[in-house]
Amino acid sequence: xxxxxxxxxxxxxxxxxxxxxxxxxxxxxxxxxxxxxxxxxxxxxxxxxxxxxxxxxxxxxxxxxxxxxxxxxxxxxxxxxxxxxxxxxxxxxxxxxxxxxxxxxxxxxxxxxxxxxxxxxxxxxxxxxxxxxxxxxxxxxxxxxxxxxxxxxxxxxxxxxxxxxxxxxxxxxxxxxxxxxxxxxxxxxxxxxxxxxxxxxxxxxxxxxxxxxxxxxxxxxxx
Numbered sequence: 001x002x003x004x005x006x007x008x009x010x011x012x013x014x015x016x017x018x019x020x021x022x023x024x025x026x027x028x029x030x031x032x033x034x035x036x037x038x039x040x041x042x043x044x045x046x047x048x049x050x051x052x053x054x055x056x057x058x059x060x061x062x063x064x065x066x067x068x069x070x071x072x073x074x075x076x077x078x079x080x081x082x083x084x085x086x087x088x089x090x091x092x093x094x095x096x097x098x099x100x101x102x103x104x105x106x107x108x109x110x111x112x113x114x115x116x117x118x119x120x121x122x123x124x125x126x127x128x129x130x131x132x133x134x135x136x137x138x139x140x141x142x143x144x145x146x147x148x149x150x151x152x153x154x155x156x157x158x159x160x161x162x163x164x165x166x167x168x169x170x171x172x173x174x175x176x177x178x179x180x181x182x183x184x185x186x187x188x189x190x191x192x193x194x195x196x197x198x199x200x201x202x203x204x205x206x207x208x209x210x211x212x213x214x215x216x217x218x219x220x221x222x223x
Contacts (some may be wrong), residue, residue, distance in 0.1 A: 002042045004095035004137075004144020006082040006167050008032075010043070012075050015056055020064035022072065024048070027057040028083055040086040040100065044168070045142030045179040046070050047086075047100025070102045071141075071177045080168050095144030096137035099184050106126055106140065106180040108172050109154065116181040119148070119157045120172060122182055126153040130190060131182035139181040143167050 007141050008030030016023045026043065035041075035053040041060065042048075048060035067073045073082065087093070110121035122134075122140070129152040132138060138155065143163065148156045164170050172178070 001087045002047070002084050002095075002098040003087055003091075003093055003102055003143070004045075004139045004142060005084065006097045006143055007084050008166070009080045010077040012077055012081065015075055016034060020067055022062045022067055023051075023059055024062060024072070024075070025057055025059045026081065029080075031084075032056075032085075042082070042084040042086075042098070042100045042142045044071060044075075044081045045098070045100065045139050046072060046102055046182060050187045069105075070179050071105060074177060080171070082167050084142055096139075097184055098139045098142070098144065098181060100142075101181065102179045103131075103182050105177045105181050106155075106214060108174050108176040108178060111172065111174060114158060116161050118164060118169075120159065120169075121154060121156045122178060122180070128148070128180075128182055129153055131186040133183075133186070136186070137183050140178050141168060142179065143169065155179045162196075184206060 008028060010026040010028045012024060013027050014025040016025075024043070033056075035050055035058055037050055037053060039050050040047050041050060041058070043060065046062070048062060048066075050058045050060055052059045063071050104125050106122040106124040108120055109123045110119075112119055129150070132147060132150045132155050134147055134149055138145055138147055138157070140157065143159045145159075148158055149155070150222060159169050
């Protein structure tokens with residue numbers, strides 16, 4: 001698990017592709033001296049396993065599924081990525097719970113200045129809209145961000161100067177593909193409630209249209 005608080009950036013030294021798979025060599029641009037073989041590091045929000053660590057750089061393997069679901073395939077030698085080591089029990093949780101399992105590629109649709117911050121609007125597949133809520137959390141390229149506003153297929157975020165400086169967001173432009181992971185708690189709640197809501201709808205015992213999910217409904221169905 002991760003928090004979405006990027007520890008620093010890394011530079012891709014090599015991206016060796018073999019068919020649909022890739023092995024990345026990444027050199028952190030900050031102090032990272034005690035890497036353990038087999039540990040997890042989030043690379044642009046993608047949980048990867050360290051295979052080797054030598055001379056201050058580490059290698060990690062990305063499967064065909066990972067390459068298909070993320071923007072790692074767009075990386076090449078010289079590209080910068082966001083890095084975060086896995087959360088240790090007892091660490092401060094300053095962002096939100098992030099699994100490192102990317103749900104989709106979102107696309108930057110708009111960007112502009114908002115005082116000292118920058119505002120970005122991103123579009124994503126509509127089926128994920130149920131998990132995105134105003135003032136909730138989302139991970140974009142591994143960065144824990146607060147959703148300013150959202151719709152069925154879009155959201156906006158406000159990027160403060162410190163985040164612009166410490167992450168790859170400074171390089172975002174319209175059309176950029178961004179790894180997006182929605183709130184993991186929301187996904188589990190929707191998965192658990194879904195079958196009960198479907199049954200209640202069939203039996204006519206669910207919430208009335210427009211009434212939303214109520215405390216009484218959850219209590220009656222064992223939650």
